[in-house]
Amino acid sequence: MGVKHIDDEHRYFLTIINKACDACARGNHQAFPLIIDELLDHFREHFETEENFMAETNSPELIAHKIEHQQFYNKLVSYYSMVYEDNRLFSIKLVELTNDIYNWWRDHVLLVDKKLSAVNL
Numbered sequence: 001m002g003v004k005h006i007d008d009e010h011r012y013f014l015t016i017i018n019k020a021c022d023a024c025a026r027g028n029h030q031a032f033p034l035i036i037d038e039l040l041d042h043f044r045e046h047f048e049t050e051e052n053f054m055a056e057t058n059s060p061e062l063i064a065h066k067i068e069h070q071q072f073y074n075k076l077v078s079y080y081s082m083v084y085e086d087n088r089l090f091s092i093k094l095v096e097l098t099n100d101i102y103n104w105w106r107d108h109v110l111l112v113d114k115k116l117s118a119v120n121l
């Protein structure tokens, strides 16, 4: 396991978020429960990949990084329960929700995950 695997997982996130953008553009609200479900699976696996890598390389930032992952994961779980309640699905601003997920991911990858590649230099 190494940095390339982490990069591949980051790219995979983009394929999922593209589905969310596509669903927003088509007004396909019903697609969101499955998309958030897919994101939860993806992030559970991805965060484990990064945290294991950091543990193996004795990164001093493991704890702080783990906390960021956990906070975001909790947020996704709350989105998951929101979109699974049919009566609320149409009142949720899905574009904002998608942007929020994307913005967290972008900032996290650029500011926090970026440091992982320095471990292997």
Ligand SMILES: [Fe+2]
Binding pocket: 050, 065, 069, 108, 112, 113
């Ligand atoms: Fe991370």
Ligand SMILES: [Fe+2]
Binding pocket: 010, 046, 050, 109, 113
């Ligand atoms: Fe990451």
